[in-house]
């Protein structure tokens with residue numbers, strides 16, 4: 285039995301995975317395979333990778349499955365299919381591992397239907413943080429972070445009477461410090477950053493992840509999105525959220541308390557650790573596939589401040605987060621489109637931040653921050669995508685950056 289605020293959940297816990305064919309989705313299935321008595325896969329959903337989804341269905345035999353862009357015999361399709369899974373009484377725990385803007389509506393649906401949410405999709409909290417928090421409070425829901433930094437913070441809050449995943453502000457915390465690897469261009473001069481290619485930007489020094497989050501790591505937009513994610517998960521004012529470059533990705537984040545004491549969570553960079561913790565909480569379960577840090581060799585850990593001039597996406601994101609309303613949704617959607625255009629070779633690497641900045645500057649908030657609703661977010665997402673597409677067309681293949 286697993287303890288749960290509304291009672292106990294019988295094992296095996298019934299798990300649904302949205303985004304099962306991606307980096308987080310496949311690693312979640314790997315973790316579940318290591319704990320066959322604890323978990324049963326009851327639903328899987330993917331975007332367009334039919335072949336891999338069919339293999340997963342064959343292996344895990346879920347009762348429900350959804351291919352969003354198409355339809356498999358006996359399966360669900362479209363974004364509505366994911367909402368049906370999120371609301372299904374068959375599901376105890378919903379892993380949201382879709383990328384981009386596909387995750388926030390199923391997250392809200394899962395919260396409203398009493399699921400434990402294991403959240404990898406950071407864009408959900410960026411786009412709809414205020415609604416997610418308010419729905420979570422209304423339904424006494426649990427939202428467990430999978431993102432490595434937020435899992436680290438959550439782990440640091442254990443034993444402090446603060447780590448219950450109820451999206452409330454912890455007492456006694458002075459600062460949360462998110463670590464950032466700095467990505468592949470951590471030490472690259474600005475002049476050279478103008479010319480970098482998608483394959484160079486996809487070569488993350490420490491993590492193997494999906495393309496979107498990898499490019500976001502290279503621009504530091506990922507860390508900006510993570511600051512907004514931490515703001516909502518831990519109800520922390522932006523002024524108490526700091527970012528520090530830590531090239532080794534061994535310290536996954538830190539919490540500084542009022543007395544100056546700092547707790548950090550360390551480990552080798554392997555997403556199966558935070559995924560497993562979100563599934564097995566409060567246990568740190570043994571998994572023979574996971575490795576350990578080797579202290580018999582010298583281990584150097586460095587920390588230094590980020591270079592805001594070379595990585596403007598970090599401050600763009602924090603500013604959008606502070607402005608609230610529909611600005612974070614525009615930030616996220618504009619970045620999604622700009623990253624796709626960069627990967628397709630239509631724009632340069634440094635154009636990504638210029639385009640996001642332009643979209644934020646041209647956007648007019650659709651509503652007051654406190655009045656935000658689902659339709660305003662959908663509208664802001666559509667507006668930002670159209671804006672970026674037409675902006676890129678107007679660039680006519682010329683970079684915004686003078687080379």
Ligand SMILES: NC(=O)C1=CN([C@@H]2O[C@H](COP(=O)(O)OP(=O)(O)OC[C@H]3O[C@@H](n4cnc5c(N)ncnc54)[C@H](OP(=O)(O)O)[C@@H]3O)[C@@H](O)[C@H]2O)C=CC1
Pocket residue numbers: 302303304305306307308309329330331332333334352381382383384386404405406407430431432491492493494495496497555
């Ligand atoms: N990878 C990592 O290590 C980490 C990822 N994250 C976050 O987790 C999320 C997932 O990242 P990652 O696994 O790397 O991404 P991937 O690109 O590897 O996988 C994305 C998954 O989402 C599915 N998908 C894409 N678009 C849609 C759509 N419109 N509707 C439904 N499903 C869709 C894909 O399906 P298909 O492939 O079939 O089209 C795939 O299953 C992101 O928000 C990311 O920021 C956070 C921390 C670490």
Ligand SMILES: CC(=O)[C@@H](O)[C@H](O)COP(=O)(O)O
Pocket residue numbers: 431432433463464465466467491497500501502506507555
């Ligand atoms: C693994 C993970 O959580 C990613 O979001 C990671 O944070 C990317 O690394 P950096 O953004 O620190 O380069």
Ligand SMILES: [Mn+2]
Pocket residue numbers: 431432433510
């Ligand atoms: Mn992260």
